[in-house]
Amino acid sequence: MEHHANLVPWQLVAKSVGAELRFIPIKSDGTLDLVEARKLIDSKTALVAVTHSSNVLGTINPVGELVQLAHKVGARILIDGAQSVPHMPINLRELNPDFYAFSAHKMLGPTGIGVLYGNPEILNDMEPYMTGGEMIREVFLDHATWNSLPHKFEAGTPAIAEAVSLTAAVKYLEAIGMDRIAQYDHHLTMHALEKLSAENDLEIYGPRTQRGAVISFNVPGIHPHDMAALLDREGVAIRAGHHCCQPLMRWLGVQATARASFYLYNTLDDIDALVSAVRSARAILA
Ligand SMILES: Cc1ncc(COP(=O)(O)O)c(C=O)c1O
Structure with a gap:
């Protein structure tokens, strides 16, 4: 379920x-197979790289357990926290x-900058990897x-404006409170999941619980790009495509x-608008 990144x-x-x-491997419900993970992560493992939350399935992975599995065998673990x-x-x-x-660009910040946290002992x-x-x-x-850290890894003139903007985004999100944001996102996602699940013949991917704020779906016979174009006409912006997860698309058996x-x-109200736009798109494309 990894993003190509x-x-x-x-x-x-x-x-x-x-x-x-x-x-x-991924289980049919879109969650990681932890039984297999326990077998695969062994003394030969150097690094475990895993996403915290899937940008397609919405799955929130049990990263705490994976950190323990990796450290038990002396491996390092990198978590992709973009979502x-x-x-x-x-x-x-x-x-x-x-x-x-x-x-940064997924948390109200600018494009072209992100954060890589590294354990200082390892970074020291x-x-x-880059000079300047x-x-x-x-x-x-x-x-x-x-x-010294972090300068050793920040070669050259940094993206100063982007870093200042990212700081503003972090302060903005923290002022609202990440707990509140998590609760609100969950509320919206569960509402959308309930509404979309009630639609006939709509295939929704990923687990039903423990999921992040994305819902990937398909309507048999309708290309997701057509769906996205018609939704756009109604002012509803969704994304269609492989979402930089081509191996996952193959596993799902779809192109997009x-x-x-x-x-x-x-x-x-946005979710109601989404559901009603999906209905009209289906009526047009049927
Ligand atoms: C889960 C996940 N990982 C990585 C990325 C890549 O992020 P970036 O384009 O900032 O490198 C994205 C989004 O594009 C993502 O959703």
Whole structure:
């Protein structure tokens, strides 16, 4: 269920270091198969890379348990929090992952910037992967020494305007309260799930409980791009496509899905508008 962003990098790394990629299977309800995960994560595992919340299925993965499974065998774990950080409170001290990544543009912030948290002990042990201004302490003709964290990994002139905007977004979300946002998103998602499930012949992907604020669906015989175009005409913006999850599309047996997603600016009326626009699109395309 990984976004390509948390798959393709590991394909390149595996190729360059001769590592093997292994995949935790998904159960038919769209959740990870933890029985298989316990078998797959073993003494040969170097890194577990997993999404906290799926951008297609909405599945919220049991990352706490996966952190423990990884650490038990001496592996590192990286969690893709692009879909979780905007929608729920996350306590990295409690969760204790080695790496945790998220994107500003999914949390009311700007494009082109994100955050990669790394455990300082590991980061201190790592060599820089990129060179440029600010990442050095001293440079000699034949060698250089590295600046302290985080500068060691922030080579060159940073995206200053984006970082300032991301800070504003974080402060805005924190002022509202991540607990409140999580509750509200859940309320909207459950309402939408109930309404969409009542529609005939609408296939909804992903688990029914424990899910994030996205609902992917298809109507047999209607291409999701057509659905999205007609919804757009009614002022309802959804996304259609493979959502950067082509292996997951293959697993679902579809080329693409339509996907509605919700955030703190949405209302129950928006969901009613979505359901009614889906109905009119079906009537037109039938
Ligand atoms: C789960 C998930 N991971 C990773 C990404 C990639 O984020 P970015 O485009 O900021 O690299 C996205 C969204 O595009 C996502 O939904």
